[in-house]
Amino acid sequence: MKKTIIVTLSLVALIITSLAFTISEPPGYKNLKILPNDISKEKLDSIMHNYTNSLNVKCTFCHVRNKEDRKWDFASDSIADKQITRKMMLMAMDINKKYFIEDEEGKHLAQAVQPVSCYTCHRGAEIPLTTPPPPPPRIEGQLQQTITEDKK
Ligand code: HEC
Ligand code: HEC
Structure with missing residues (x-):
């Protein structure tokens, strides 16, 4: 009986220690090739949500x-x-680095705050539009009005 209690207690202690370790450890991402390995969970999550929002995907x-x-x-x-x-x-x-950001700060920042972000091109589409939408249908008299306005 005593033995069982000791075994149970040490098991509980073991579980608590391992839990404490998992909580304090960094996220430990396994396959980051572009983002820095020591990136925080908050930062990575916000970048990932930026991707889902920019392309309108899950x-x-x-x-x-x-x-x-x-x-x-x-x-x-x-x-x-x-x-x-x-x-x-x-x-x-x-x-961004070549045309917009001149210092080294921009290194690992593939995210929204940059001038050219995923959303700059994608605008909520998996594949960005490459041609503009057709012009809206002309309303009777509109062209005449524009011409007269230009002459003013
Ligand atoms: C448009 C593609 C795309 C979408 C959508 C996306 N991710 Fe990612 N995710 C990536 C890429 C690319 C990487 C690897 C980045 C690198 O190599 O530095 C990654 C890496 C990760 C990692 C790190 C995995 C590891 O251990 O290496 C996690 C966690 C993650 N994404 C979670 C999410 C979650 C949660 C969502 C949804 C909210 C999401 N991602 C949506 C492309 C995407
Ligand atoms: C400078 C404009 C531009 C930027 C910035 C950009 N993309 Fe794209 N992306 C494109 C274009 C254009 C295509 C379509 C290419 C094709 O049709 O071959 C594309 C295609 C893709 C595709 C493949 C979609 C499919 O269904 O085939 C993914 C995934 C993607 N982009 C994710 C991203 C993410 C995530 C970001 C931000 C890190 C990003 N893109 C930033 C222009 C851009």
Whole structure:
């Protein structure tokens, strides 16, 4: 009986210590090739939400869940759009650095605050529009009015 209590107590202690460790450890992302490895969870989450909002998609657009337990496998690269996204991140960083941001600060910032962000091009679409929409239908008399206004 005594033995069982001791075993139970040490098990409880073990669980508590391991819990404490998981809480204090950094997020421990496994497959970051562009973002810095020591990025905080808050920062990474806000970048990911920027992606879903910019393209109007869900996490599943770039990330998969395990077949067996349905748990997220965010580190997996099996979806091509995740890999395309890495190129997009590099492209946006390059454009900003070359044409907009002059100091080194812009290094790891593939996110919204930059002049050229995902949203600058995508505007809520998976594939950005490359041609402007057709002009609105002309209203009778509008052209005449514009011409007269120009002459004023
Ligand atoms: C448009 C594509 C895209 C969308 C949508 C997206 N992600 Fe990501 N995610 C990426 C890319 C690309 C990386 C890897 C970045 C790198 O290599 O530095 C990544 C990495 C991650 C990682 C780190 C995984 C690891 O261990 O390496 C997590 C966690 C993550 N995303 C969560 C999310 C969540 C949660 C959502 C939905 C709110 C989401 N992502 C939406 C593209 C996306
Ligand atoms: C300078 C404009 C521009 C910026 C900035 C940009 N993209 Fe793109 N993106 C494009 C264009 C254009 C395409 C379509 C390419 C094609 O049709 O081959 C595209 C395609 C994609 C695709 C593939 C979509 C599909 O369904 O095939 C993904 C995913 C993507 N972009 C994610 C992103 C993310 C995430 C960001 C921000 C890190 C970003 N893009 C920033 C212009 C941009």
